[in-house]
Amino acid sequence: MRKEGAELIFFIVVIHTLRLYETSLSQVPNFPEYVVVGVLNDLEIMRCDSETKRTEPKQEWMNRVTEDDPMFWFWTTQLCVNYLQKRKGNIENIKQLLNQTEGAHIWQGMCGCDWDDETDDITGYVQFAFDGEDFISLDPSTESWVAAKSEAVFTKMRWERSGQIQRYKHYIHKVCNVGLKNFVRYGEKTLRRTGEKRHTCKIKTASSNKGPSQLL
Template sequence: MKNLIMLLLLFHIGSTVKHSLKIFFMLSSGVPNTPDYVAAGELGGILIAYYDSNMKTLEPRQDWIRESMEDDPRQWETLIKNCKHYKQLLTDEIRSFKQYSNQTGGVHIIQEIMGCEQDDETKQTVAFKLYGYNGEDFIRFDIETEKWITSNPLAKTTKQEWDRKTASNGVWKNFLTTVCPDMMKMYFNDAKSFLDRKVPPSVSLLQMTPSSPVTCHATGFYPDRAMMFWRKDGVEIHEHVKKGEIFHNHDGTFQLSVNMNVSSVPAEDWMSYSCVFQFSGVEDNIITKLNKSVIRTNWGKNENRTDKKRPMMIPVTAAVVVLILLILVGGVGFVVYKRKKDKRSPNSISELTEKLNPETK
């Protein structure tokens, strides 16, 4: 498990693109206590469905997806079948990866991300299909040329083999440039009320030790177009302040922290400081005064408080823990998309899997 975590943490997590549909896959071998196959779907940076080989079913992760499943159970059964079929495709691919890279023993992890994104401003749509193998970029599909591109010497033979599969490459191009954008629009229309909502955060002041910086921690907010900062007497300050990044929560909301070193702040001046949470496009801010009596700690006076709804102290490593959980449980992808003929187009993922894997029923 430790090796798997280290490999996955080598990759970057992409920033949320509002109009995007991404499908993630991971197939592993030699990794104990971990599903050997994981598939997940993400819409606009929000996990909407998850499947793994232990569960053997596709689990909706948002209420509107669950309602869709109840309205059309056949479609959901088809998606479950597709998840199972795609495992065989990945199994065949990882077999060739091992063969051509002369790595047949030990731990092996193949990751794939495919999908499409639409720029909010230009409305330009880009599509992508790329693979990682054992913690490294391996190979990616070039939409324009219908060829495979790699800078990894271990993938050269795989590139040559896949370049010759012109029919399959034509199917992939059509799926990524036509079917995926249509699906993205359909899902965004179904999820419009959910994605357009604004959920305010729960804000807490946290401190690990009496000499540690005070952390202003906001969690449970949506969307991620937000910022947070410290100010004194109504003016934003930057000295002794460290801003954190926005991270996903497992339920599709977000969290954000900003630290301030208070070691040089006299006790009588504490109430001059405040933490401000600000949603983009929203006038009303959430303001939290720097007050010792409300700081959550791990070191004494607040241990016996009965308010269980507010979070206890979050260690400095919380961001790493969240990242690991997202990767292993939520199906977060392994790389950021870095670069922007079969004429019969499949009209669904079901038809796509049948075209690429016709022997599996």
């Protein structure tokens, strides 16, 4: 006789992440003025700063990137140098805006994307902070900048006029999307050893006479 009861089914979904962390410093001695670090699944994979002015791989397998893009290290270095100057302008503008022109200040940015390798969905995010407090972020669903404080409203209006949203959308869905998938392929063995971001979905399936499955 068949014993009826609930059956548990587990689905494991792997979420891969690629994030760029920027730090721009003003009047902070003994540290680079600008640093950007690329992080894949919590593993540092590349870095550039205002002292080296060169993007360099932090994992041996990242040298494979030139198989798909021979100019990768060149154009990422150019971006680093360009953003070094751009972030200097950002931090000076905000210091003036907040009337905080003296002392040490820090501007931080984080942009990147998450990839669900089961559904192939890409989720992007762009966030900035000033002196350790949220300042402004991008809401991809409404395609608008969200000011975290009243002092950021001017920056929000200026960035929306300048087309920053379209540039970041292109980065998320083209540059980050393609780069993330390629980097996962290059570092597949290392990522398996260090662990991936796994999300477990548990479904409770009732016996046939007790209705449909339930998501716990």
